[in-house]
Amino acid sequence: MPEMPSATLLAALDSYNLLPAIVFMPTRRRCDQAASEAALSRRDPKESRREARLEFMRSFVVQNPEVRGHRHWDTIIRGGVASHHAGHIPAWKLVIEKLMSAGLLDAIFAKQRLRPELISRLVVLC
8 A cells, every 4th residue: 555645644634633643654764754745745834833943943952052954954844844763863852852742843753652741633653
């Protein structure tokens, strides 16, 4: 069975008010691809949420400069989605978890377990 494109999946979930979601993917590479594809195909319609994500990230960088310039920075800001897996540095995974907990992300594409206190309306297994 072919995999549904990540942007299509998120649009369908959003139409049923099922976001935010955690989408488990089979590989790290697919996590990164799905987040990038979703961010390119969708744009968070709420300017205030984009600004809140940007401000959150800027303040996080003050104490965690190693995340500055991360290759997925724009994916988070523009699309409100992120990938989360063992291939990312710990500080990057932490900021993703904090953004999700703050209600600033619509989806996380993940390979492994996340903190149990992360809030999502739905978990999708691919």
